[in-house]
Every structure is written in structure tokens, then in C-alpha cells.
Amino acid sequence: MTAVALPIAPRPRPYELLSSWLARTAACYDVTASELRQILCPGIRQTGARPDVRWNRAEASAAASRLRIDTDVIMSLGLKRRWPKLAQNWLPSTDGTGRARGDIDLAWCHLCLAEGHADGQAYLDAETALPLIFCHRHRSWRQDFCRHCRPYHAPRFAWLGRIELVCSDCGVPLRANIWNGPRPATDSPPEQTSEAMDHLIAFDGEFRRALLGRPACLPGVGRVAARQFLTVLRDLSQALLAPDMFRSSRTNFFNSPLVPNMPDHEPRTWEERPFQELHPLQRAHVACAVIALLSNEQISRLMSGSRPVHDWLSLEWLLNSTPKWVQATLIRNSIDWPMPLRVRVEAHHSRTGMDAEDILSQFRAWRAELDHRESERVSLIG
Ligand SMILES: [Zn+2]
Numbered sequence: 550m551t552a553v554a555l556p557i558a559p560r561p562r563p564y565e566l567l568s569s570w571l572a573r574t575a576a577c578y579d580v581t582a583s584e585l586r587q588i589l590c591p592g593i594r595q596t597g598a599r600p601d602v603r604w605n606r607a608e609a610s611a612a613a614s615r616l617r618i619d620t621d622v623i624m625s626l627g628l629k630r631r632w633p634k635l636a637q638n639w640l641p642s643t644d645g646t647g648r649a650r651g652d653i654d655l656a657w658c659h660l661c662l663a664e665g666h667a668d669g670q671a672y673l674d675a676e677t678a679l680p681l682i683f684c685h686r687h688r689s690w691r692q693d694f695c696r697h698c699r700p701y702h703a704p705r706f707a708w709l710g711r712i713e714l715v716c717s718d719c720g721v722p723l724r725a726n727i728w729n730g731p732r733p734a735t736d737s738p739p740e741q742t743s744e745a746m747d748h749l750i751a752f753d754g755e756f757r758r759a760l761l762g763r764p765a766c767l768p769g770v771g772r773v774a775a776r777q778f779l780t781v782l783r784d785l786s787q788a789l790l791a792p793d794m795f796r797s798s799r800t801n802f803f804n805s806p807l808v809p810n811m812p813d814h815e816p817r818t819w820e821e822r823p824f825q826e827l828h829p830l831q832r833a834h835v836a837c838a839v840i841a842l843l844s845n846e847q848i849s850r851l852m853s854g855s856r857p858v859h860d861w862l863s864l865e866w867l868l869n870s871t872p873k874w875v876q877a878t879l880i881r882n883s884i885d886w887p888m889p890l891r892v893r894v895e896a897h898h899s900r901t902g903m904d905a906e907d908i909l910s911q912f913r914a915w916r917a918e919l920d921h922r923e924s925e926r927v928s929l930i931g
């Protein structure tokens with residue numbers, strides 16, 4: 550028996566995120582996107598929490614027939630179909646362990662939402678799923694929470710005369726919740742702030758290219774393979790955010806005029822925070838630091854907010870000032886870095902004569918000992 554088609558079914562926009570289209574359709578029936586998927590395809594093995602990347606064809610064709618649309622149209626919304634070389638492991642996790650809450654990732658552009666609204670209905674475009682700082686169409690900061698309240702829940706699509714993306718806590722349409730980015734440092738001349746902004750937007754644009762599998766320009770190095778760009782960013786973010794003896798991190802030394810007065814990063818666990826799991830503002834802070842580490846002295850000082858009398862926060866500064874296990878990790882991982890950077894790490898390696906593998910195995914043993922003591926402590930206390 551053929552399942553009955555649903556009476557109302559908005560058409561997906563050509564550049565729309567699949568989960569946005571599902572959530573908009575679900576809002577017409579006042580159900581959630583996952584409830585809608587159960588209704589559309591009862592008994593079919595579902596794709597999992599995140600249909601955006603690649604949708605199971607059986608589920609897609611069942612949904613297509615009930616929503617009166619061609620299966621290929623909705624299959625083409627999948628991110629892997631749109632960008633076959635997408636670095637999937639760089640998408641923020643939606644399984645409840647990372648930053649993203651719910652099926653839809655939460656870094657939207659309010660101008661894109663407003664344009665969609667003016668044109669019929671607000672929706673989230675495919676780029677919303679990428680861990681970017683900016684919308685590159687509007688050069689505007691991405692937002693990941695409602696500034697009208699302090700929300701506890703993920704935003705949702707709701708029917709308010711027409712479909713809107715709203716804050717689940719206070720109900721404000723997010724296209725109208727305008728935030729134009731952090732206030733730049735007051736002691737920094739406007740021309741410097743705007744130059745720093747150009748560097749950050751350019752970096753985020755190159756990061757976007759690398760995410761999509763295209764060669765990208767790394768500051769201070771030039772064009773590199775997508776994989777090399779992502780590896781350097783992963784390793785430098787990890788080094789900047791790593792806890793040290795005083796539970797502080799190297800990232801706290803940076804005070805870019807674009808994101809001044811960021812609270813200190815003081816991790817209380819050894820758990821890693823990958824770049825893609827940071828909020829857009831924290832990503833901007835780390836990205837400014839990465840640009841500063843790799844660029845020439847003038848750009849480095851601009852991006853790090855360091856005055857001429859203070860240290861130049863270069864890659865060499867990082868290598869000399871991080872805990873030994875971080876230095877050893879950088880030495881080990883730099884074999885996958887572009888040659889000009891690898892040479893700089895090798896110079897540090899030979900100057901210090903460090904045995905990276907030995908340091909890392911000592912560090913792993915120490916961590917295992919700590920974990921063991923912690924589990925004993927918990928079992929004693931109860
Ligand atoms: Zn936009």
C-alpha cells in the first residue's frame with residue numbers, strides 16, 4: 550500500500566541544509582524533525598542523528614514520496630553530494646558530546662535568515678554546518694545563541710504566520726536577533742582593527758576551502774594541500790588550548806584587538822577541545838593566535854595584540870614556552886606539515902635534543918597513573 554502524501558510540504562531551497570528543510574516541514578505539523586522522520590518512514594532503518602552529511606537512500610525515497618518531491622532533489626542536499634571532498638571529521642559533533650545541540654548545528658548568519666524570510670521563509674543554508682567564524686556572503690559574524698536571553702535549548706523552526714527560526718527559550722525570531730560581532734579593543738586604532746579583520750576573514754575563507762578539500766593559503770607559508778592546512782590548524786589549536794602545570798593555556802597570552810577581553814581558558818580536564826567544537830568567538834580567538842604564530846612579525850603583533858616591548862608570539866615562542874609533552878606532540882605531528890614549518894620545528898628539535906617519543910610515552914604513563922588514582926579516589930568516596 551502506498552503511504553498517503555502529506556498535504557503541506559515546503560520545497561527545499563537549492564542551497565539549504567537538509568536538516569533545516571526537515572525541521573521547517575516538521576514545524577508545519579508542530580512536531581520535531583525526528584518525529585517527522587518517524588512519521589514519514591515508519592519501519593525504515595534511519596540514517597542516524599545527522600542526515601545532513603549523507604542520507605540513507607531508502608529513507609530519502611520514502612520521505613520523497615510522502616512529501617511529493619523527487620528523491621534526487623533531496624539526496625542532492627546532502628553535504629557529501631554537494632562537496633564530495635568535505636572533511637567530514639571536521640564537522641561539529643551532533644551526538645550530544647560536542648558544542649552543537651540537536652540535529653542542526655548552531656552557527657547561523659542573521660542576514661541570511663532575514664533574506665530567506667523576505668523571500669518566503671527563513672532557512673539554514675549548507676554552510677551553517679561548517680565550523681566557520683563568518684558568513685562569507687555577508688562578511689558577518691556567525692551566531693550560535695540568542696543574545697536576547699541565555700538559552701538552554703537549541704533554536705527551532707516554528708510557525709509564526711510563516712515559518713521562522715526562533716529561540717526555543719524566549720521565542721524571538723533569530724533573524725531579528727542582531728549581533729554584529731564583539732566590540733573591538735578601544736585602545737586600537739580603527740585602521741588596525743579593520744586590517745586585523747581582513748586577516749581573520751581571509752583565514753576563515755582559506756579554512757573553508759580546506760574543509761571542502763581544496764588547496765588553501767596558510768599564513769606565512771602560502772598555498773598548501775587541504776590536508777596540510779587542517780593538520781597545522783588542528784595541531785596549533787591543540788597546543789594553544791593545552792593545559793599546563795598551572796592549568797592555564799598559551800592561548801591566554803593572545804589578546805587580539807578583534808576579540809579583546811576573552812575569559813582565560815583554564816581547562817580542568819585533559820579532554821581535548823578540537824577547533825570545530827569551539828564557539829565561533831573562541832574559534833576567532835584561536836584563529837587570531839594561529840595567524841600570529843605563523844605570520845611575519847608585523848602581522849603577528851597586530852593579531853596577537855602584543856606591544857613591541859613584549860615578546861613576538863611566534864611559532865618559536867610557542868615551541869619554547871609550552872610544556873614538554875606539547876613540544877613533543879608538535880615535533881611528532883609536524884612530519885605532516887608543509888616543509889617551511891617543518892624546518893622550523895626540526896630546528897627546535899635538534900637545538901633541544903629532545904626525545905619526543907620517550908617524552909610522550911612518559912606522559913601517557915603519568916596520565917594513566919592519574920586516571921587510576923582518580924578512579925580509586927572516586928571508589929573510596931563512594
Ligand atoms: Zn549571511
Ligand SMILES: [Zn+2]
Nearest residue numbers: 695698716719
Ligand atoms: Zn532567546
